[in-house]
Amino acid sequence: MQNILRELTPNSVxxxxxEIAQIPRCSGDEQRISDYLVNFAKERKLEVTRDKALNVxxxxxxxxxxxxxxxVILQGHMDMVCEKNKETIHDFEKDPIKLRIVDDLIFATETTLGADNGIxxxxxxxxxxxxxxxxxxxxxxxxxxxESTMGGAIALDGNNLKGRLLINLDSEEEGKLLVSSAGGTKAKVVLPIAWESAxxxxxxxRIRIGGLKGGHSGMEINKQRGNANxxxxxxxxxxxxEMEIFLNEINGGVKSNAIPREVDVVAQISRENLSKLEAKMQLWELVFKNELRAADPEICVKLEIEEQSLDRVFNKESLNMxxxxxMLLPNGIQSMSMEIEGLVESSTNLGVVQTAGDNIYLINEIRSSVKTLKRSTLNTIKMLAETLGGELRIESDYPEWEYNPNSEMRKLFQKVYKDMYNKEAEIIAIHAGLECGVLAQKLDGLxxxxxxPNIFDVHTPKENFSIASTKNVWEYLLEVLKQMNTI
Structure with a gap:
């Protein structure tokens, strides 16, 4: 192990x-981290159960x-979003996360860190x-x-839990108590490709758009960052x-819940149009830099000549489709809450575009705190897909977490915060999905x-979290648990 964090306090945290950072744990690859947790419990003679979904x-x-x-139920998720820049050499299936400390912050090295939700x-x-x-x-x-489907929480058997007080540890801002979150749907548009000979x-x-910040498609959708796709x-x-171009593939983004930072197109262009295409790349880079000068000033548009020869390309109808x-898929904020100032009510993110076999897949993350608005966006995407000769597939769907005005947990957390810091904790709702909504459907009266703690730039290679904030939240959590016998 690296032992980079050995001098930090709280030492055990x-x-x-x-230790967790040494274990590969992308969404869908949780066997090893699940084994680690089971072994942890057995070594300490604690009661442990594991289900078929690998929940522990x-x-x-x-x-x-x-x-x-x-x-009390303490809850977090094992998996992490695995993102890196294209030029970064890192195998998320076997390589540990390389930690580094910069002042008060802990980073990975050119990959996501997994503080969401390793902490x-x-x-x-x-x-x-x-x-x-x-x-x-x-x-x-x-x-x-x-991070992908909430499949673990959805598969959980609520009969294995006695508690009806849940402390979810998947928030990212110290001093803010989260009491409600959006529901979501992952919707995949499937467009068939009609091929013709190259x-x-x-x-x-190769046409590439890159240099974008990306970010969490819920928490940072309001920052107006560029969507590469x-x-x-x-x-x-x-x-x-303006010219004939013949596409062979398009691939952009990694996860539907991350704003895509990069996208590549491989295509054929005639020799006489090459210089015209180069000029157009330069023009569009200037356009994008102007439009995104505040949100994404490092955007770049590149054209590279490839040595590979192509056997087939999309026909004209497939390119137009x-x-x-x-162009037409909805993206970004769809509505703002009129009840909570500054809260995004509904949004969608075209997170992934992928060419695979004879299809193009366009994967969208739809979020809303209002179920009917989520359905409306989904229907819009479905109508577009079918109009273009494609289809829509629902890959996951999870409920919103509704605000509980009579929460005893919230009252206790507010009291302890006021006693410790002589100020009020901020009560917030967020435009992101948490497992609290799923778990509330399984545990009556939850x-x-x-x-x-403070975690920044989640779902990007710049992800980091605060050492001091981690300590503060730990001390706050312990004080709440100490006073739990007053509920």
Whole structure:
């Protein structure tokens, strides 16, 4: 292990975070981290169960004097979004995350860090291991596949949990108590490709849009950052209007819940149009830099000559179908809440465009705190897909987490925060999906709250979190658990 974090406090939290960072755990690849959690429990003789979805529940009895306090569920997810820049050499299936410290912040090295949600695991494991902390009975719930489908929470058998007080540790702003979140749907548009033979005597080129910041498609959708896939649609629409271009593939974005930072197109262009295409790339880079000068000033548009020869290309109808879909798919904020100032109510993100076999897949992450508005956006995308000769597939759907005006958990957290810091904690709702909504459907009467330390630039290679904030939230959490016998 790297032991980069060994001098930091709280020592046990950072020790476990560094251990977790050594274990590959992209969404859908949680076997190893699930095994680690089971072994952790067995080594410490704690009760542990694991289900077919690889969810793990570890139970720890109440500390002396807390036997009559209500059982608390501490919850976080095992998986992480695995993102890197195209030039970064890192294999997420086997390589550990390379940690580094910059002042008060912990970063990975040119990859996502996994603080979302590795810090939840670290907090819970530190609490489970400790023998000097006052707390009620604890049920530590570690779920799988949160970042892609929430499949772990959806598959969970609620009968395995006794607690009805849930502390979710998947938030990213210290001092803010999260009490409501959006529901979401992952919708995949499938466009069939009609192929024709590639032309002879033409250049093979790669058109690339990159340099964008990206970010979380819920939490950062309001920052108006560029979406590489949507920008490529505008670029292609302009190119094909002025010259013949023959596409062989398009691939952009990595995850539907991350704003895409890069997109590539491989195509054929005639020799006589090459210089015209180069000029158009330069023009569009200036256009994009002007439009995104505040949100994404590092955007770049590049044209590269490829040595490879192509066997086949999209026919004209398939190119037009793709371009229309990229141009017309809704993207970004769809509505703002009129009840909570500054809260995005509904949005959608064209996160992934992928050429595979004889189809183009365009994967959208739809979010809304209003179920009917989520359905409306979904129907719009479905109508567009079918109009263009494609189809829509629903890959996942999860419910919104509704605000509970009578939450005893919220009242306790507010009281403790006021006592510790002599100021009020901020009560917020977010435009992102949390497992609290799913779990509320499985556990009748569940009273939930979500909190966490300051984490920045999640779902991007710039992801980082604050050392001082991690310590503050740990101390706050312990004080709340200490007073849990007052509920």
């Amino acid at each position: 950072f020790k476990f975070f560094e 529940i570890i139970k720890k009895p109440a500390a002396p004097g807390y036997e009559n306090a209500p059982t 939840a695991l670290a907090y819970a494991l530190a609490l489970l291991e400790a023998d000097d902390i006052l707390h009620p009975a604890i049920e530590a719930l570690f779920t799988t596949d949160e 032309r002879s005597g033409m250049h093979t080129v 949507k920008l490529m649609g505008r670029l292609l629409n302009d190119i094909k209007g 793709l371009t229309a879909c990229l 009273d939930s709250i979500s909190l966490g």
